[in-house]
Amino acid sequence: DTAVSQTPKYLVTQMGNDKSIKCEQNLGHDTMYWYKQDSKKFLKIMFSYNNKELIINETVPNRFSPKSPDKAHLNLHINSLELGDSAVYFCASSRTPTLLYFGPGTRLTVT
């Protein structure tokens, strides 16, 4: 059983397109996150949801819009993709304290 799953695993698209990444967790956790890992492996938090409510929104362009239909799902929609959006996007979930369980990642390549 996969604890935190993401789809798709790879995403190759052109500049200007709109794309979505989906995340689901079956751990019963209340909090879910999106992290971005750039080409230098640096990990930065983007968003956090607790029980479908947005609680953390870091300085992220408003082209990025998270949506949580229920506490087991957190999706990420990206409008008007830019070259600089190329990265690996990790979904994670946690129960307090903040021990994160990460999904497998989605490698986004914008050409």
Next chain:
Amino acid sequence: ELKVEQNPLFLSMQEGKNYTIYCNYSTTSDRLYWYRQDPGKSLESLFVLLSNGAVKQEGRLMASLDTKARLSTLHITAAVHDLSATYFCAVENTDKLIFGTGTRLQVFP
């Protein structure tokens, strides 16, 4: 703003040797985590350190936390090739984890 720095950023070490990775952070926190990431893979939790003086050990890895010095260490004993990976420390700050820069460890025969 909390900053988390690791050093070294890259570590190449021979099998059988010992070494320590350092994680410094800039503001007070009582919770620190260590994660491992294999190339092209996700992050896996290694240690959770929840108080000053906490020490955890698993196999050849031992992690410790000194909250007064704002320092955590990850000590590697008698390294083996299977330990080759990138290691991240992460500090809890207002309900989120701030990750360090990562230390890429390469163990060679």
